[in-house]
Amino acid sequence: MSTTTFNPATSVQLEQQKSMRPWRKKPTKFTMAVTLAVVIPALIVAALYLTSDIPVPILLVVIYLPLQLIASGIAAWATKGTRGVADSVIIVNAIGASLFTVIVLVSVIGSLIVRGFRALSPHFLFQNSVYISPSTPLDYGGIGHSLVGTLLIVFIASLISVPIGIATAVYITEVRGRAVPYVRFFVQAMSGVPSVVAGLFILTIVVATGVFNQSAFAGGLAYAILMLPTVARTAEEVLKLVPDDLRTGALALGSTRARTVLRVVIPAARTGIITAVILGVARVIGETAPLLLAAGNNDQTVVNPFGSPISSVPTYIFNNVALPYPDAVSRAWGAALVLIILVAILFTLARVIGRGRVGR
Amino acid sequence: MSTAEFEDVMDLDIQGVEASTVHPAGPTEMESRDLSVWFGQRKVLEGVNIAFPKNTVTALIGPSGCGKSTFIRTLNRLHELIPGAALAGSVLYEGKDIYDAAVDPVHIRLQIGMVFQKPNPFPSMTIRGNVLSGLKLSGMKRDNHDEIVEETLTAAGLWNEVKDRLGNAAGDLSGGQQQRLVIARALAVQPHVLLMDEPCSALDPASTLKIEETIRGLAKEVTIIIVTHNMQQAVRVSDYTAFFLAEEGTPGHVVEQGATTEIFGNPQEQRTLDYVNGRFG
Numbered sequence: 001m002s003t004t005t006f007n008p009a010t011s012v013q014l015e016q017q018k019s020m021r022p023w024r025k026k027p028t029k030f031t032m033a034v035t036l037a038v039v040i041p042a043l044i045v046a047a048l049y050l051t052s053d054i055p056v057p058i059l060l061v062v063i064y065l066p067l068q069l070i071a072s073g074i075a076a077w078a079t080k081g082t083r084g085v086a087d088s089v090i091i092v093n094a095i096g097a098s099l100f101t102v103i104v105l106v107s108v109i110g111s112l113i114v115r116g117f118r119a120l121s122p123h124f125l126f127q128n129s130v131y132i133s134p135s136t137p138l139d140y141g142g143i144g145h146s147l148v149g150t151l152l153i154v155f156i157a158s159l160i161s162v163p164i165g166i167a168t169a170v171y172i173t174e175v176r177g178r179a180v181p182y183v184r185f186f187v188q189a190m191s192g193v194p195s196v197v198a199g200l201f202i203l204t205i206v207v208a209t210g211v212f213n214q215s216a217f218a219g220g221l222a223y224a225i226l227m228l229p230t231v232a233r234t235a236e237e238v239l240k241l242v243p244d245d246l247r248t249g250a251l252a253l254g255s256t257r258a259r260t261v262l263r264v265v266i267p268a269a270r271t272g273i274i275t276a277v278i279l280g281v282a283r284v285i286g287e288t289a290p291l292l293l294a295a296g297n298n299d300q301t302v303v304n305p306f307g308s309p310i311s312s313v314p315t316y317i318f319n320n321v322a323l324p325y326p327d328a329v330s331r332a333w334g335a336a337l338v339l340i341i342l343v344a345i346l347f348t349l350a351r352v353i354g355r356g357r358v359g360r
Numbered sequence: 361m362s363t364a365e366f367e368d369v370m371d372l373d374i375q376g377v378e379a380s381t382v383h384p385a386g387p388t389e390m391e392s393r394d395l396s397v398w399f400g401q402r403k404v405l406e407g408v409n410i411a412f413p414k415n416t417v418t419a420l421i422g423p424s425g426c427g428k429s430t431f432i433r434t435l436n437r438l439h440e441l442i443p444g445a446a447l448a449g450s451v452l453y454e455g456k457d458i459y460d461a462a463v464d465p466v467h468i469r470l471q472i473g474m475v476f477q478k479p480n481p482f483p484s485m486t487i488r489g490n491v492l493s494g495l496k497l498s499g500m501k502r503d504n505h506d507e508i509v510e511e512t513l514t515a516a517g518l519w520n521e522v523k524d525r526l527g528n529a530a531g532d533l534s535g536g537q538q539q540r541l542v543i544a545r546a547l548a549v550q551p552h553v554l555l556m557d558e559p560c561s562a563l564d565p566a567s568t569l570k571i572e573e574t575i576r577g578l579a580k581e582v583t584i585i586i587v588t589h590n591m592q593q594a595v596r597v598s599d600y601t602a603f604f605l606a607e608e609g610t611p612g613h614v615v616e617q618g619a620t621t622e623i624f625g626n627p628q629e630q631r632t633l634d635y636v637n638g639r640f641g
Contacts (some may be wrong), residue, residue: 061600118452128436156455206372245476246482248438248476249480250493250497251466252474252476252546253473253494253497254466254497255466255469255498256466257498263496270484
């Protein structure tokens with residue numbers, strides 16, 4: 001994939017190219033109809049907003065969307081006849097639906113920034129919560145210990161679930177053994193396991209029996225249960241996309257099936273497999289319940305994955321957000337903001353690693 | 361292909377590739393005996409008996425759907441990878457049945473290489489990596505890697521075009537170059553037999569000609585079996601020809617086989633005459 005950065009020098013060329021795109025030319029009648037269809041509903045809704053007390057969401061969904069549909073329908077009918085109407089309905093709905101998605105996303109991130117930004121500072125990222133009480137001002141304390149915990153737990157979970165997940169996908173798509181339908185069924189069923197159940201499972205099997213304490217390792221085990229089906233199913237899908245030509249090509253060269261999978265099929269699906277890992281991490285990184293049960297909580301920074309209970313960002317948020325102290329609540333929102341940024345950084349990193357091209 | 365291009369090829373043919381002469385029939389390298397093939401309940405080939413003399417080129421011709429490609433895939437045991445595939449009869453390689461229980465298909469495929477209709481270079485490897493991939497995948501030990509790369513790419517008629525960018529991704533090559541790359545890849549493991557399933561169907565006339573020259577050159581050391589829909593190509597490259605046909609509702613079978621000059625110049629069967637003259641198929 002080539003990445004072209006925007007270069008001001010090329011904008012001149014773009015201007016010149018515009019005149020070379022005859023399909024962009026539209027008759028005046030069309031331009032007028034489209035302009036009217038956009039402007040009139042917007043004006044009506046703006047007038048209603050200024051003069052009445054109708055709440056904005058209702059105004060948008062109940063009044064603006066139907067109005068826009070009608071206006072676009074009429075405009076399409078006027079310019080293209082009846083066959084244009086269906087087109088306009090689909091286009092307006094598609095634009096509306098995608099706008100809705102963007103608005104939801106932006107408002108989530110927006111509210112995180114509004115409420116959490118106050119808590120952000122260098123020491124918020126690096127300090128831990130020792131000696132910090134809920135009423136301590138924001139000048140002290142941070143989520144360093146929770147960040148370390150989350151990274152450690154996710155790392156352990158990936159270490160366990162990624163190899164098993166890829167091996168499962170290889171069994172389903174490459175080995176094609178007799179158990180494939182059953183394996184696929186169980187993987188599917190596993191993706192329906194509620195996260196709290198995964199936590200309880202590890203709590204009873206590993207922690208309560210005394211094999212391990214509440215710890216990063218126990219938390220990682222609980223996360224791995226949740227990650228595994230996502231990794232396995234996504235990896236299965238991307239391995240299926242590798243053309244059979246490559247498999248027969250490798251076999252025709254005298255390759256064994258194992259070498260075919262390891263040296264040809266998996267490398268060909270590398271980007272997709274990285275996506276599978278990303279989706280797995282995204283699936284678990286915000287899960288709170290399994291860590292409350294399996295990893296516990298701690299105010300100190302812990303790096304030993306086996307020794308003692310460990311904090312994590314989701315449990316930190318959980319413990320702080322409902323407290324009756326404004327500064328504690330701010331810390332929780334700040335931690336949520338950091339978590340989202342952390343996810344963004346991890347994803348970008350994975351994409352950059354995955355983009356690596358063959359050859360020089 | 362335009363008429364002009366076509367005449368070009370025919371012209372080049374006369375100048376470039378020597379008219380094929382029938383090699384004296386030496387010892388038989390491969391042989392199919394009473395071979396029948398099924399996909400599930402459907403019988404697609406019946407009673408195929410063909411002998412492939414060592415170091416010759418045999419062309420398999422016939423209309424689409426007559427089982428040529430299926431047949432060629434039984435010769436290196438790729439056929440069995442298709443679910444529901446079945447087979448009766450035997451395929452002898454150097455006198456031994458390759459479907460014998462004691463035979464490892466990996467070992468067979470190492471000696472009987474294959475080039476497919478669609479170029480299938482490995483996208484995760486460089487040009488050089490693709491040429492050498494057969495050695496790595498089969499665990500074969502050969503030292504002089506640089507020599508192998510140059511030798512096989514030259515044989516495939518690609519060396520001059522890629523010698524300065526052996527480290528580039530194989531996917532950056534054009535379709536014709538990719539096809540010549542996979543031919544080089546197949547040659548690097550030094551197979552005794554090379555199966556080619558319409559290797560030129562996706563290529564332009566110039567690349568086609570290069571590959572035909574390659575085939576003629578290779579025939580000194582390798583036994584080549586090539587499926588082709590191009591009558592002129594069969595005449596240009598092959599010593600022997602087998603004509604396959606699947607008449608309505610019946611499985612494919614060999615109608616006529618023999619020296620290429622005979623099949624095209626003096627066929628014994630009316631159906632062969634009609635087919636090689638383009639009257640059907």
